[in-house]
Each structure stands twice: as C-alpha cells, then as structure tokens.
Amino acid sequence: MIVQDAKGSRHATTTSRPDFQIIAKTLDQAKHEELAMELTINDTSYEVQSDGETPLLWVIRDELGLTGTKFGCGLAQCGACSVLVDGVVTRSCVTPLASVVGGRITTIEAIEEDEIGKRVVEAWVDHQVPQCGYCQSGQVMAATSLLKENANPNDDEIAAAMTNLCRCGTYNAISAAIRDLAGETKEG
Amino acid sequence: MKKALAILLVVLVIAAAIVAWFVTRLPSSPFDGQPRAEISNDLVARGEYVARLADCVACHSTPDSAPFAGGLEMATPLGSIFTTNITPDPQTGIGNYTLADFDRAVRQGVTPDGARLYPAMPYPSYVKLSDEDVRALYAFFMKGVEPVRMANRANTIEWPLNTRWPLAFWNVAFVESGRYEPESDKDDLWNRGAYLVQAAGHCGSCHTPRGPVMQEKALDETNGNYLSGALLDGWYAPSLRNDHNTGLGRWSEDEVVQFLKKGRNAHGVVFGSMTDAFNNSTQFMNDDDLAAIAHYLKSLPGDRERDGTPWQYDAASNEKLALSNRTDNPGARIFMAKCGACHAADGRGKTPWIPPLAGTTSSLAPQNASSVNVTLNGSGRVVTDGVPDSYRMPPFREQLSDKEIAAVLTFVRTSWGNTGGPVTSQEVRDLRERTDPASSNPIVLQMR
Missing domain, CATH: 3.10.20.30 (Beta-grasp domain)
Known part of the structure; x- marks a missing residue:
C-alpha cells in the first residue's frame, strides 16, 4: 500500500x-x-x-x-x-x-463500546437531548472527544469545544448533559 | 521678431508632425507583405497550445461569454476598459487581421489602424514570443476558434484622459524590443523555461512589482525585482524566486511541476487569481515545458534581507490550542472552531489536498491581503482534468466579524514559527468592502 x-x-x-x-x-x-x-x-x-x-x-x-x-x-x-x-x-x-x-x-x-462514549450516550438519554436528531451522532462524538481531553471541563471549556451546529437548538441540553458527566467523572 | 516666430512655428509644426507620425505609425513586422498562407491543422493545434501557455482566454472571456469573445472589465484609476473580441468574426472580432496585423497587436500593442493598446494586454511580455509561436497563435485564432459576433464595449474613461497615443512613449521607455534571445552560457532547459516564463507565461504581470507608471520593475532575471512578489487585486502574488519564506526556496523542481500540473503539492493549493491561471493555463502545459519552467524559476536567487529569517516549524504554539488555554484566547478559540478541522490542529493541513497554514507564503509574507481575502471569500473551484476538487475553503464573510477574522488571522500569522504578523480589524473591514461586488467601492480586476 x-x-x-x-x-x-x-x-x-x-x-x-x-x-x-x-x-x-x-x-x-x-x-x-x-x-x-x-x-x-x-x-x-x-x-x-x-x-x-x-x-x-x-x-x-x-x-x-x-x-x-x-x-x-x-x-x-x-x-x-x-x-x-x-x-x-x-x-x-x-x-x-x-x-x-x-x-x-x-x-x-460503536461509540458505546467506548467507556466514555457509553456514559455520554446515557447522559444524552437522561437529558433527552435530541430533537430531530440529525446532528446528534456528531454531537456525541464531540462530547466524547472533549471528555477524553478534559475529564472535568468547566462551562467555558464546554462552549469552546462544542462547536457543532444544531438546527433545533439543543445546545442547553447538550451543555447540561456534559456538565453532569463532568461531575460524575469528578466523583468517580 | 516675426521671422523668429515663423521659424518657431515651423519647428513646432514639424515636431508635431513627427510626434503624430511616431505615435500612430505601424511598427514593422517580420510578416509584412507575406501573402495569406494555407493554415495546416498541425499549426492550429500548435497555436492552441501557445494560447494555453499565454492564457489568452483568462482575460478575453467572461464567465458568461463564449471563449475569446471579450468583455471582461478591467479597472484603471481613470475608468474601466473592456477586453476585446478576439474570435475570427470579421465585423466584431479579428477576422480581417493579417498575420502582420495580429503580430503587431500581440507583440507591439498596436492595432491595424495605428491605435495603441493599453498595456493591460501584456505585450511587454509577448514581445519576446518567437515568430513561430506568433504564426501558430494566429493560425489558431483564425481556424481553431469559433467566430462570435459580439461588439466590443466602449471604455468608460472620459476625454482627454482616454487618449492613448502617449502610450507610444511609454512603450519606448518600458518595453524591451526584440524576441527572447537564448543565453549561450545556459542549457536548453533553462532557456526554454526562461522563454516560457518571460514571454507567453507572462508570470511577471502579477508576480513582479510595478513602478509608479504601472511598468513592471523588471522583465527578466538580470534584476532582483523580477518575480519578487507583488500586491494586486486584493491578493498578494508571492515571490517566485528562491526566497525561503515568501518564495519557492523550500520547493523542489518536482514540486513546482506538481503545483502547476495538479494545482497542489505539499506546500499549498492554488487560490485567489492563481486558480484561474491553473484552471485555464498551467495544467495544460506539457511535462517538458513544466520541467523547464521549474528549472528556470529555481535558478532565481532569493533575497535574505527582504525575506527575513528562514522559517522553522515551532510546535510550542500548539499549547495555546489546548482546551484549557484557548478559552481566553479568541484567536486560538476561533481557529479550533473554524479552521482546525481542515488545516489540522497543528497547522500542517492535510497535504496535498488541504494546504498547511504553518510555513506557507501567505502566513509569512508581511502583506496580509491573501490571508484576509481567502478567509472572507473562500477559494475558487480548482478543476483538474475536468474534475472539480473535493475540498474547498468556504467564505467566512457572513460568519465572522472583522474583529474575529483579525483575531484568528493574527493567531495563524504569528504561530508555528510564522512571521507574517498581526492583522487589524480595519484591514479586514477595508478588504471586506472592496471584495464585495455590491459595495460602492469594489476591486475590479486591475489594468495589468
């Protein structure tokens, strides 16, 4: 090759x-x-x-x-x-x-095969993040990548990292889900 | 006293007559008096290739017109001129031109009625074309181009500023006479390259800086200004000399060939005005000619004083892009949100498809026009072998404010060892207005 x-x-x-x-x-x-x-x-x-x-x-x-x-x-x-x-x-x-x-x-x-990815999907379900859902596979990927880089991001860091667009405007739910995960990781 | 006045009058009349003769005279052509010869298909094909080398279609067409029908607007400080119909239509084109007429227009900038062309027509370069190439070019325009009936548009320059006869004197001052003469101490490859770059290719029209009356400061390699980079039409045409930072210093001859043939290499992708030159001209050049061009360009020495300290990649900048560091660094933050997905988080791009920003000419040249322009307006469609490119820079005009563009470009132009320097909001604002066709002050293609 x-x-x-x-x-x-x-x-x-x-x-x-x-x-x-x-x-x-x-x-x-x-x-x-x-x-x-x-x-x-x-x-x-x-x-x-x-x-x-x-x-x-x-x-x-x-x-x-x-x-x-x-x-x-x-x-x-x-x-x-x-x-x-x-x-x-x-x-x-x-x-x-x-x-x-x-x-x-x-x-x-395969995101749920990944330990962090699995928790992101669960948080997404808990917060009922998706509306139409079209952008959400990308959002989950971005959130997983963010938490891999920084297990406990603050609000500013979440805003800086989550740059994917959502036409339904689910940004608040996305941030809330990631904040939960940040807390969870801190506890764990 | 009366006698003195009479003598003065006579002298003046004679002087005026000489000037009038000089500025309207038809210069001689080696083809004068030759009968119209039969045009062979081979010659037409050869002429088509010369037309590609010279990129005639770039200016003598508009996106909406038939090829070579003219009509492209070119700006001068005094008003606009429009390129002309060079199809073989007898009424509106050049169908009635003899080979000698055609030669005078192409190589000397003089029409059959003795009028002087504006040097927007690059005859200061074309004067170096060989007789054989001019003969072939003529054959192509007579037999290889479809005649199109389209009247030329009148220029918008007002009298008396539209008088063109003084250009005869400009020509005396700034146009070298005579064909390209091979340098005996250089090999054939170098001489072929020099001929292509200086004559048909007219690379200097964009890449050589101009003097106060729009003349190119140099027309060949004997002067260090030649192809040393110039600002035009809101873009910076970089140095084609061996300047490490702002020229071809880090390119191999093979990479120069690749850039001209494929529109891209490990150092960059064509954008701005070069997109047209690639789409219409350089990709059609044969491998031997491209190798010759590369060989010639690589023989032009750089100028360390103008070019600055040689660039080296500096990975320390990547720290600024880390999540915890970029939250309070607007330039770094915008880079990661808008630029990093394509140009990579280390600024090295995904070569050869997506160009690097680290170490590229536009990030190192003090002139920031190209950085600002491509960010505002995106890149044009690069079409190779009839296939459009897969990756293109989108315009950020509607997405990012002047301040945001200034911040992100300042980050790019001062990171990874780049020394281009910061961009101000005012510079972005100016170019934003001037590259908006709907504004009151747009850049129209300059007379060059």
Whole structure:
C-alpha cells in the first residue's frame, strides 16, 4: 500500500508529513486509478478501493453502509459528520482517506463500546437531548472527544469545544448533559 | 521678431508632425507583405497550445461569454476598459487581421489602424514570443476558434484622459524590443523555461512589482525585482524566486511541476487569481515545458534581507490550542472552531489536498491581503482534468466579524514559527468592502 505512511496525524506532537514520493504517487493516480486501502473502523478492518483524496465520510456511508454518521454541509462547518480518529473528534467530510490509513476510526455505531462514549450516550438519554436528531451522532462524538481531553471541563471549556451546529437548538441540553458527566467523572 | 516666430512655428509644426507620425505609425513586422498562407491543422493545434501557455482566454472571456469573445472589465484609476473580441468574426472580432496585423497587436500593442493598446494586454511580455509561436497563435485564432459576433464595449474613461497615443512613449521607455534571445552560457532547459516564463507565461504581470507608471520593475532575471512578489487585486502574488519564506526556496523542481500540473503539492493549493491561471493555463502545459519552467524559476536567487529569517516549524504554539488555554484566547478559540478541522490542529493541513497554514507564503509574507481575502471569500473551484476538487475553503464573510477574522488571522500569522504578523480589524473591514461586488467601492480586476 503506497499510502501506508501517508498518515497525517491529528496530534501536534506526533505529526508525520507524507513525503514527496507518496504525494506524487497518490496525485498521479488520483482521478485515474483507485487505490486499495485498509481502514480500521470500529475495530474492524475494511479493504476499500478508492482515491486517496476521497472524503472519509463518503466511504463510511456509501461504501460501508455505516449511515449513523451524517452528511451536513460538506464544508467542515457543522460537525454532523464527526467521527473519532484515535480518540480525537474529526470532521470526516474534509478528511482525505489517505490521511487516516493506519488510524483507529470510531463511528457512532460503536461509540458505546467506548467507556466514555457509553456514559455520554446515557447522559444524552437522561437529558433527552435530541430533537430531530440529525446532528446528534456528531454531537456525541464531540462530547466524547472533549471528555477524553478534559475529564472535568468547566462551562467555558464546554462552549469552546462544542462547536457543532444544531438546527433545533439543543445546545442547553447538550451543555447540561456534559456538565453532569463532568461531575460524575469528578466523583468517580 | 516675426521671422523668429515663423521659424518657431515651423519647428513646432514639424515636431508635431513627427510626434503624430511616431505615435500612430505601424511598427514593422517580420510578416509584412507575406501573402495569406494555407493554415495546416498541425499549426492550429500548435497555436492552441501557445494560447494555453499565454492564457489568452483568462482575460478575453467572461464567465458568461463564449471563449475569446471579450468583455471582461478591467479597472484603471481613470475608468474601466473592456477586453476585446478576439474570435475570427470579421465585423466584431479579428477576422480581417493579417498575420502582420495580429503580430503587431500581440507583440507591439498596436492595432491595424495605428491605435495603441493599453498595456493591460501584456505585450511587454509577448514581445519576446518567437515568430513561430506568433504564426501558430494566429493560425489558431483564425481556424481553431469559433467566430462570435459580439461588439466590443466602449471604455468608460472620459476625454482627454482616454487618449492613448502617449502610450507610444511609454512603450519606448518600458518595453524591451526584440524576441527572447537564448543565453549561450545556459542549457536548453533553462532557456526554454526562461522563454516560457518571460514571454507567453507572462508570470511577471502579477508576480513582479510595478513602478509608479504601472511598468513592471523588471522583465527578466538580470534584476532582483523580477518575480519578487507583488500586491494586486486584493491578493498578494508571492515571490517566485528562491526566497525561503515568501518564495519557492523550500520547493523542489518536482514540486513546482506538481503545483502547476495538479494545482497542489505539499506546500499549498492554488487560490485567489492563481486558480484561474491553473484552471485555464498551467495544467495544460506539457511535462517538458513544466520541467523547464521549474528549472528556470529555481535558478532565481532569493533575497535574505527582504525575506527575513528562514522559517522553522515551532510546535510550542500548539499549547495555546489546548482546551484549557484557548478559552481566553479568541484567536486560538476561533481557529479550533473554524479552521482546525481542515488545516489540522497543528497547522500542517492535510497535504496535498488541504494546504498547511504553518510555513506557507501567505502566513509569512508581511502583506496580509491573501490571508484576509481567502478567509472572507473562500477559494475558487480548482478543476483538474475536468474534475472539480473535493475540498474547498468556504467564505467566512457572513460568519465572522472583522474583529474575529483579525483575531484568528493574527493567531495563524504569528504561530508555528510564522512571521507574517498581526492583522487589524480595519484591514479586514477595508478588504471586506472592496471584495464585495455590491459595495460602492469594489476591486475590479486591475489594468495589468
């Protein structure tokens, strides 16, 4: 797999940039030839045939049928497409496939396998957060990522981290649910 | 006394006659007197390629017009001019031009009736075109372009400022005469690159700074101003010299080729005015020509004094983006909310698809127009081999205030080792107004 090393990590400290040869090769093949790539999603390995440029979201939904992750704006503006890559919230509509080869991808379908994710979903149910529900898989992902980074966020931090949009305006319920979790974690 | 006056009068009349002759004369063309020759399909195809090299369509079309039918508005301080119909329509286009007429317009900026073109037509560059390329270009415009009947629009410059004959003197001062002459001490690749960059490519029209009367400060590599970067139309066209920070210093020749062929590489993606140059021109150049261009550009030395201390990535900035630190740092907070999802939380982007902000020219150049403009208005559609790009910068004009854009760009331009420096709300406000087509003071493509 020529894209094996082309993992653009989300972590500032461990960033490795794809080298020129790989970029040249993927660019030359882009639009002409599909590449075989191995993706790890929800602890399952998938072999996908696609351009390295293809947005991760398209593959998750259209090729793998994991439709819990939603298409919202396609421009990284709303967050409906959020998934976790190595535990960090990532907007999959602007994530080229080649950049996540080698990463551990988690979607809403498996969020309850994650200890923190499970508690987020429970809090979401307790607070009856969703209204129409379209943005909520992304919101759950963002909340899980937030609590992984900071187990006890204050209100300011919740506001700074939860930037996904909700057309129904469930923001207060989202904040309340996360505040509960922050408290819970503190006690635990 | 009377006699002295009479002599003076005679002298003046003679001087006026010489000036009148000089400014309306038809310069000679090597094609003068040649009969109309049969045009072969091969020559038409070759001419089409030259038209791509010269990017004629970029200015001689509008998004709504047929190719080469003209009509694009270009601003001057005195009023607007409109590009002309260069399809072979005999009434409204150039169908009646002979090869010599065509040559005079392209290489000398003179129409068949002796009028001078504004140097918005880049004849100071095209003058260096070879006879063969001009002949091929003519063949393409006569036989390879569909004639379109569309009358040229009149300029909006008022008399007497619309007099164009004084341009004959501008030409004497600022236009070099003669074709590109290969440098004997350089190899063929370098000379081909120099020819493409200086003549058809007219890269300097945007990337070379201009002097007080709009002349390019340099037309070839013998002067350090050549391709050293310039501000135009609300964008900063960066240096194409070997400047480490603001030029091509960190690019390999292969990466230059890749940028011109695919519109993107590990350092960046085309945006602003370069999107049009890529969509219409550079991606159609063949690999040999792209290699030549890269080779020539990489031979131009940088200027450490102008360029500043060489950029190095500084990871310390990432601390400011940590959740507990960004709550009271508006720039960092907006970056994570609006920019980080694409350009990555370490500013390195997702290359080659989404460009980095760390170490890019627009983050390092003191001129911040490109940073502000692309944030307000987003990037244009990059179309490679007929396929549009998957990732595009959205406009933040409606989402972020002047203050917010200033804050986030100040963060970007002073983080990760970037030395571009802060952006003020006032600078954002100015460019916001000037890039809004509905405002009373919009930027129209400049006369260049």
